[in-house]
Amino acid sequence: MINYVPDQSNIKCIHELECDVLDKIQEEIMNWVVDNTNFLDEKEDMGFWKKIDYKAMARVCPGLLKYMASIKIPIREITVGLMTESMTNGFTLHNGAPPLNFKINFPIYNTEDVWTEWYDIPQEDFSKFASWTNHHSNTAQVDFSQIHDTVQDMYPCLLKYNMHKCPIVFNSFIPHRVMPGPGAKYPRIMIATMPVNDPIELMRK
Numbered sequence: 001m002i003n004y005v006p007d008q009s010n011i012k013c014i015h016e017l018e019c020d021v022l023d024k025i026q027e028e029i030m031n032w033v034v035d036n037t038n039f040l041d042e043k044e045d046m047g048f049w050k051k052i053d054y055k056a057m058a059r060v061c062p063g064l065l066k067y068m069a070s071i072k073i074p075i076r077e078i079t080v081g082l083m084t085e086s087m088t089n090g091f092t093l094h095n096g097a098p099p100l101n102f103k104i105n106f107p108i109y110n111t112e113d114v115w116t117e118w119y120d121i122p123q124e125d126f127s128k129f130a131s132w133t134n135h136h137s138n139t140a141q142v143d144f145s146q147i148h149d150t151v152q153d154m155y156p157c158l159l160k161y162n163m164h165k166c167p168i169v170f171n172s173f174i175p176h177r178v179m180p181g182p183g184a185k186y187p188r189i190m191i192a193t194m195p196v197n198d199p200i201e202l203m204r205k
């Protein structure tokens with residue numbers, strides 16, 4: 001089983017998934033958010049990822065589980081991505097760590113005018129940036145935060161994408177940042193589901 005794809009040149013940034021039950025999934029997730037979190041009132045948090053009791057969430061989100069079963073992509077975890085009004089400068093440029101490249105993201109709430117941008121930064125340039133050790137994966141990760149505000153002048157943008165109409169397979173290995181536009185509303189809420197195996201066949205160009 002090969003999960004990690006070091007050469008991303010033939011791999012897409014996203015793959016849109018057909019989903020005719022997105023309304024139902026959004027409703028289930030928002031009911032869980034209202035009953036179990038203060039996310040709707042949160043104005044200052046800048047951490048973005050919220051670790052949650054995903055098993056408890058899954059129990060009250062049968063539509064989500066049914067949909068995941070229908071696309072035959074088993075998942076091992078769900079997290080919530082929360083963009084508060086303190087994050088008008090965006091979610092910092094970063095990339096993911098091996099061993100997995102991809103996750104499946106769902107737009108949930110206040111999804112308009114928020115743009116994920118992927119940048120084509122050659123791997124040979126990675127050594128120009130500071131690094132940090134990801135203790136979850138025990139790998140050296142590049143710290144792209146120093147070029148968060150300037151990356152658009154330095155490297156080609158591969159894709160600028162507003163996730164709002166359907167779930168997507170999301171390439172987290174290619175460096176990306178999340179930028180709210182002037183019409184963004186807060187908090188913007190999405191969920192990320194982590195597949196057991198990378199669904200790489202969907203991501204080949």
Ligand SMILES: [Fe+2]
Pocket residue numbers: 094095096172176
């Ligand atoms: Fe990311």
